[in-house]
Amino acid sequence: MLLIDIFQAYVDDKVTNKQKMSEILKELNENSYDLFKVITQCEVQCGCIKHHDNIEYELRGINYDQLLRLYINSACDECREKIEAQIGKCILSLTSVCSLCGINIADIFIKEHRNIAQHCSAK
Numbered sequence: 301m302l303l304i305d306i307f308q309a310y311v312d313d314k315v316t317n318k319q320k321m322s323e324i325l326k327e328l329n330e331n332s333y334d335l336f337k338v339i340t341q342c343e344v345q346c347g348c349i350k351h352h353d354n355i356e357y358e359l360r361g362i363n364y365d366q367l368l369r370l371y372i373n374s375a376c377d378e379c380r381e382k383i384e385a386q387i388g389k390c391i392l393s394l395t396s397v398c399s400l401c402g403i404n405i406a407d408i409f410i411k412e413h414r415n416i417a418q419h420c421s422a423k
């Protein structure tokens with residue numbers, strides 16, 4: 301059993317089974333927006349994260365290596381902690397959505413890994 305399977309089973313037991321889909325989707329939306337706000341605050345208030353105009357273009361190409369280098373790896377310890385906490389909330393909400401749809405989140409990681417590998421090898 302993968303770590304993420306254990307995580308999903310735990311989330312199902314403690315969170316998913318106690319909420320409705322509409323509540324979880326609302327939380328996912330709020331958590332995603334809060335992640336945007338946290339990163340923006342790190343950029344604007346702290347300044348440890350630098351804005352790169354080309355990031356929008358990179359997002360279209362989903363260059364994760366460059367994303368990590370531009371954003372996460374440049375965050376100071378305090379901002380990194382805030383970003384990680386918010387990403388954790390997003391993962392929690394996404395895991396609950398997966399469970400309510402009968403989807404194993406580990407399968408999505410595997411499929412996305414394949415998609416990225418195919419996308420990168422096509423370049």
Ligand SMILES: [Zn+2]
Pocket residue numbers: 342346347348349375376377378379380
């Ligand atoms: Zn910072």
